[in-house]
Amino acid sequence: MQAPAKASGLPGVKHIIAIASGKGGVGKxxxxxxxxxxLVAEGAKVGILDADIYGPSQGMMLGIPSGTRPEPVGDKGMKPVYIHGIQAMSISLLIDENTPMVWRGPMASGALQQLVTQTQWENLDYLLIDMPPGTGDIQLTLAQKVAVDGAVIVTTPQDIALLDAKRGIEMFRKVDIPVLGVVENMSTHICSQCGHEEHIFGAGGGQRIARDYDTELLGSLPLTLKICQQADSGQPTVVAEPESDVTMVYRDIAKQLMVKMDDKAGSAKKVPQINIIED
Incomplete structure (x- = not known):
């Protein structure tokens, strides 16, 4: 039996978290x-909605075979694809993978709205929405159509990436979506030959932006070729190397998000107390 929809929410989904960045190329x-x-490794039921209409990549990263199509449900619904214990939906599952999405903003927003409303999620604890970079039509459509619980901002320590990340934080605040925290990607580079660690994009950027915007740094991840290769091969790091240091960072971030969602749900359920004082 599916979980009921929240107000302006989605049937079968408890919590919705947007993963966003101000610019492309930061590893969002x-x-x-x-x-x-x-989150799956921590025992949660999880889905991914690939909302990057122009450049969907989750199908490849999850290793979904080319040509896979979602199973239809009724006249308009469709089931997400199951892989690695995750329920996944992407525009790439509905079109030829080599077809460019030469669409104007309203067309892309309409496609996202169909993905959101027609996918039949099954009892998810968390739906992660992989947002396109920037602060445009797709982000506004999501904010208007879905009750997003919070957003995670992904950035690199580089100043130009931090500038765009700040815009992303401001955008979510304008549409009343709380920013749960910042993930600093490509934080350091460790030489595979000598082990020397270097902050090639600068140091402390994620911590500064978290401090300046009254949020927190959820975790920092290194720049390594292996993370890229594993994602490209359809075997992301958490399943390819479940005991690695990088996987432990991802799992620590996941635990923090679970606590934040539990706290949010708890605060929403609190009932005002009536204090009776006898004279």
Missing amino acids: STTTVNLALA
């Missing part, structure tokens, strides 16, 4: 898929 999609797998 890689972070999304590994956080989803980390």
